[in-house]
Structures are given as C-alpha cells and as structure tokens.
Amino acid sequence: MENNLFLSYSSQTDISHRKKFGQFFTPLVIAKFMARWLLANKHQNFLDPAFGLGIFVEQLEGFKDFKSLMAYEVDNHIYSFAKAHFSADYISLKNSDYLQDWGLGEIDAVICNPPYMKFQNFTEKDEILANIQKNLGIKVSGYTNTASAFLLKSVSELKEGGRLAYIMPFEFMNAGYGEAVKDYLLRSGEIEAFIQVDCEKEAFSEVVTSVGIILFHKKKNPNKDISFFAVKSLDELGHFEKIIPIRTVSRKLIQARDKWAKYFSKEEINLKFEHLVPLKSYGNFSRGIATGANSYFSFSESKVRQNNMPKSSLVPCITKSNQIKGAIFDQSDLNKLISLDSEIYLVNLESNSSSDDIKRYIAQGEKDGIHLRYLTKMRSPWYKLEKRKPSGLLFGVFSRNGYKVIRNTTEAVCLTCYHGFNLKADYSKYLDLLFFYLLSDAGNKIMQINMRKYGDGLDKFEPNDLNDSLVPSPEWFSSVDKIDIKAELEIIKGTGKISFSLNQIFEDLLK
Numbered sequence: 001m002e003n004n005l006f007l008s009y010s011s012q013t014d015i016s017h018r019k020k021f022g023q024f025f026t027p028l029v030i031a032k033f034m035a036r037w038l039l040a041n042k043h044q045n046f047l048d049p050a051f052g053l054g055i056f057v058e059q060l061e062g063f064k065d066f067k068s069l070m071a072y073e074v075d076n077h078i079y080s081f082a083k084a085h086f087s088a089d090y091i092s093l094k095n096s097d098y099l100q101d102w103g104l105g106e107i108d109a110v111i112c113n114p115p116y117m118k119f120q121n122f123t124e125k126d127e128i129l130a131n132i133q134k135n136l137g138i139k140v141s142g143y144t145n146t147a148s149a150f151l152l153k154s155v156s157e158l159k160e161g162g163r164l165a166y167i168m169p170f171e172f173m174n175a176g177y178g179e180a181v182k183d184y185l186l187r188s189g190e191i192e193a194f195i196q197v198d199c200e201k202e203a204f205s206e207v208v209t210s211v212g213i214i215l216f217h218k219k220k221n222p223n224k225d226i227s228f229f230a231v232k233s234l235d236e237l238g239h240f241e242k243i244i245p246i247r248t249v250s251r252k253l254i255q256a257r258d259k260w261a262k263y264f265s266k267e268e269i270n271l272k273f274e275h276l277v278p279l280k281s282y283g284n285f286s287r288g289i290a291t292g293a294n295s296y297f298s299f300s301e302s303k304v305r306q307n308n309m310p311k312s313s314l315v316p317c318i319t320k321s322n323q324i325k326g327a328i329f330d331q332s333d334l335n336k337l338i339s340l341d342s343e344i345y346l347v348n349l350e351s352n353s354s355s356d357d358i359k360r361y362i363a364q365g366e367k368d369g370i371h372l373r374y375l376t377k378m379r380s381p382w383y384k385l386e387k388r389k390p391s392g393l394l395f396g397v398f399s400r401n402g403y404k405v406i407r408n409t410t411e412a413v414c415l416t417c418y419h420g421f422n423l424k425a426d427y428s429k430y431l432d433l434l435f436f437y438l439l440s441d442a443g444n445k446i447m448q449i450n451m452r453k454y455g456d457g458l459d460k461f462e463p464n465d466l467n468d469s470l471v472p473s474p475e476w477f478s479s480v481d482k483i484d485i486k487a488e489l490e491i492i493k494g495t496g497k498i499s500f501s502l503n504q505i506f507e508d509l510l511k
C-alpha cells in the first residue's frame with residue numbers, strides 16, 4: 001500500500017473507528033506472498049471481500065494474468081479514500097456489506113484479510129448466520145466471528161479449481177464454533193497450508209489474537225494431506241517453497257472436531273529402536289540407469305516401428321517419473337503405456353549391434369553427436385548401457401510433500417527418475433512387507449528422521465539416505481500377526497494406501 005494513503009487515512013481517522021470496522025492493514029510482504037500464490041495458478045478474476053486501502057489489488061496489478069477485481073468495503077469513510085485512489089475500470093469496488101450480498105457466482109480466486117470481530121454484538125448476526133445456513137447448508141454457532149463467516153462465504157463462492165488466500169485468526173482451530181468451519185474446509189477442497197505468523201508483533205502489531213494465513217484450493221475430491229507451517233520472520237515468506245512444514249497431517253486422520261492448533265508444534269517421534277534396523281540390512285537402493293541421452297535411447301512403439309528396431313533389442317523401462325501413477329505398477333499398467341505410445345523401452349544397441357537397422361541407428365546417433373555427450377563419450381562403446389535388474393521396489397527421486405514408493409511387479413527397469421531396490425538373496429519375502437511399511441503413517445514418520453530434506457518443497461532423495469533409514473527388523477515382522485499380503489496389495493491398488501488395521505500394526509514401532 002502506498003504509505004501516503006495509509007498515513008493520510010490514519011491521520012484523519014480515529015482509532016475507535018478503525019477498531020469498530022476491524023481495520024488492521026496487511027503488511028506488504030504478506031500481501032505480496034498471498035498474491036503470488038494465487039497468481040501462480042494463472043487466475044484472472046479476483047475477489048477481495050474486505051478492501052480497506054486496497055493493498056491486495058496493488059500486489060495483483062501488473063501481473064499479466066490478472067484481469068479484474070471485485071471488492072467490498074462496508075465503511076463509507078475508508079471507502080471514500082479508497083475510491084478516490086483506485087479508479088481503474090478493472091476494479092469494481094462496492095460500498096456494501098460483503099456478508100449480506102449473496103449470489104456472486106463462481107469466483108476464480110479470493111484474497112482477503114477479513115475484519116475480526118465477535119458476532120455477539122452484531123445487529124445483523126441472525127440474518128447473516130441464517131444466510132450461511134441457507135446457502136452453505138451448514139449450521140454455524142453464534143460464537144462464530146466475522147472472519148470465519150467471511151471465510152465460509154468465500155469458500156462457497158469459489159469455482160471448482162479456484163484458490164483462496166486468507167489472513168485468519170487461528171482461534172477457530174481450537175474453538176467450539178470452529179468445528180463447522182474446519183468441517184466445511186475439509187469437505188470443500190484442499191488446505192495447501194496453514195501458516196502461523198509467529199512474528200505477529202512485527203506483522204500485526206495492533207492485533208491481539210494469533211494470526212495466520214490459509215492457502216486453500218477448491219476441489220471436488222480432496223485428498224492432499226494438510227501441512228502446518230510457522231514463520232518466524234516475514235522474510236521467510238519470500239522463499240516459502242523452501243520452508244519445511246512443522247507437521248503434515250494425514251487427511252484421512254484429521255478430524256474437524258479435533259483441536260488443530262497442536263499441529264503447529266513439533267511432534268516428538270519416539271522410536272522403539274529394538275524393533276528397527278537400517279534398510280541396508282535387507283538390500284540397497286541404487287539409482288536408475290543414466291543413459292546420457294534419454295531421448296536417443298528411449299523408444300515408444302511408434303519409434304520402434306519407424307526405426308525398424310528388432311524386438312530383441314528392447315528392454316521395458318520406466319523413462320519418466322509420471323509414467324507411474326499408482327503405488328503398484330503391474331503388467332496391465334505397462335501394457336497401457338505401450339498402447340498409449342509412451343516411451344517405455346530402452347534400446348540395447350550393444351547386444352544387437354550386428355543388425356543392419358541397429359547399425360543404422362548407431363550411425364544416426366553419431367551423426368547427431370550423441371557419442372560426444374558427457375556420459376556417452378566415457379563409455380566404450382559409447383552406446384553401452386549400465387546394467388540393472390528390474391527392481392520390485394522403486395522410490396521416486398523427486399517428490400513433493402513426502403515420498404513416492406512403488407511396488408513394481410513388471411520386468412521394467414527404470415531411468416534415473418527412480419531409485420530401485422536390490423534385495424539381498426533370501427530376503428524376497430520381505431519385499432511386500434517393506435513396501436507396506438513405507439506406505440504406513442509410522443513408516444512415513446520414521447523415514448523422515450533420516451532424510452534430511454524430507455518435507456522441503458521439492459525433495460530429492462539420495463540412495464544413501466534411504467539405505468540408512470530405519471525399517472522394521474525381520475524379528476519384528478515375524479512377531480506381528482500374519483499380514484494378508486494379497487488382500488493388502490488389492491487395497492493398495494484401489495486406494496493407494498494400506499488398510500487401516502495394518503497401519504495400526506506399524507504404529508507399534510513408535511513409543
């Protein structure tokens with residue numbers, strides 16, 4: 001916000017007037033951060049339900065995707081300041097009560113610092129609550145505050161896929177009235193982040209209650225787990241992607257009726273070390289095949305036909321991370337990729353180098369300078385492939401919010417997008433059990449102890465971090481009730497998760 005506008009407004013306005021309307025202004029860094037998050041999704045048409053002196057539109061303006069802003073401001077006094085300052089035709093600023101204006105239609109993105117006031121003293125309280133009930137189909141308590149009412153209404157107005165960034169007092173997380181708010185958020189989409197602003201005094205010097213930011217994404221079938229962050233200085237918002245959440249709580253386990261404020265403090269993970277051994281006692285992860293020229297060595301069915309490659313030269317191979325969608329990769333998934341003409345083969349030129357077609361392809365590679373690449377020029381012959389056996393357990397090298405582990409039941413090898421597990425001889429019966437453990441909540445918690453970067457925005461996992469991480473010992477596996485492997489695999493195929501009862505069994509590894 002232009003400092004001048006704020007200065008002239010505050011010099012002409014009594015603090016009691018500002019308090020009456022909940023006029024606490026957003027610091028620039030926070031406004032910038034919220035606008036940036038919304039704009040990352042290329043939204044065009046925005047809503048600011050509590051305009052004040054317009055800090056948000058100032059952050060949105062100038063971005064090429066931003067097209068328009070609809071805004072509300074109930075206070076005539078501040079409205080007249082704002083109106084004189086913001087006259088652009090892409091801003092439609094209404095001098096009216098946001099909570100009383102229903103039927104806005106579907107909004108792309110909402111950005112808001114709502115007024116915080118207790119509802120008890122509101123004359124229009126009953127009407128507002130009745131309208132929320134009518135329009136959202138939920139009953140909210142009279143103890144709800146204006147900020148929560150704003151939030152609920154805005155969530156309901158978002159279109160499918162729309163985003164919302166809200167500054168909120170986090171009081172609703174533990175308060176009784178908050179259950180309806182949490183329930184509505186959970187049902188309406190994905191909470192990308194709750195960010196507690198620990199430097200409240202720096203951020204909101206005039207505010208008494210604990211304040212934070214909600215980043216929310218409207219979605220029909222929400223499934224993302226919920227991350228709780230805390231920032232100690234506003235500068236941290238400038239590189240938020242690198243900030244590790246204090247906790248990420250499983251969406252399946254989080255309940256609206258629970259008090260959520262506890263998730264802002266670190267959970268102590270106490271392990272039963274007597275049941276745990278390093279993963280390397282079962283085998284080890286190693287990186288996938290590095291070709292030095294993936295597009296040259298990778299083949300789809302149509303590329304095979306075009307180049308007349310002999311079948312004997314083709315090795316099924318996962319060439320890209322997104323070729324695997326589920327937690328289990330089986331022959332039908334592989335066949336599907338083949339029929340979709342995905343690049344799902346690697347060509348072994350060396351073992352077929354007497355074929356004329358292969359000779360031609362090698363010559364083509366040399367014409368294109370493939371043999372001069374960093375890795376190929378160190379090999380002899382330059383098209384020699386690294387040797388890898390198909391691995392039954394794959395681990396995604398890059399991942400957001402946790403890790404990606406896959407049970408591969410095919411003969412496909414993989415490129416460097418996955419690390420593959422090489423099981424020691426005689427340990428094959430543990431492969432599925434280790435896979436189940438890695439999918440369990442306890443496994444997720446225990447694994448993060450060894451993986452330094454776990455929880456960062458985009459994680460990169462190194463084979464050695466994985467090999468040193470702790471997994472249940474063979475003795476522990478034989479001490480628990482027999483696990484129905486076939487049934488669990490079926491559940492995972494359908495849901496991506498292990499059964500609730502097996503998940504509970506792994507909890508035994510934690511104190």
Ligand SMILES: C[S@@+](CC[C@H](N)C(=O)[O-])C[C@H]1O[C@@H](n2cnc3c(N)ncnc32)[C@H](O)[C@@H]1O
Nearest residue numbers: 021024025026050051052073074097098113115
């Ligand atoms: C917390 S301030 C935020 C102002 C500005 N968006 C910012 O972030 O700096 C909330 C603003 O909402 C206005 N307001 C309060 N109740 C409102 C209502 N029912 N409808 C629309 N605006 C309201 C207040 O006058 C105040 O300007």
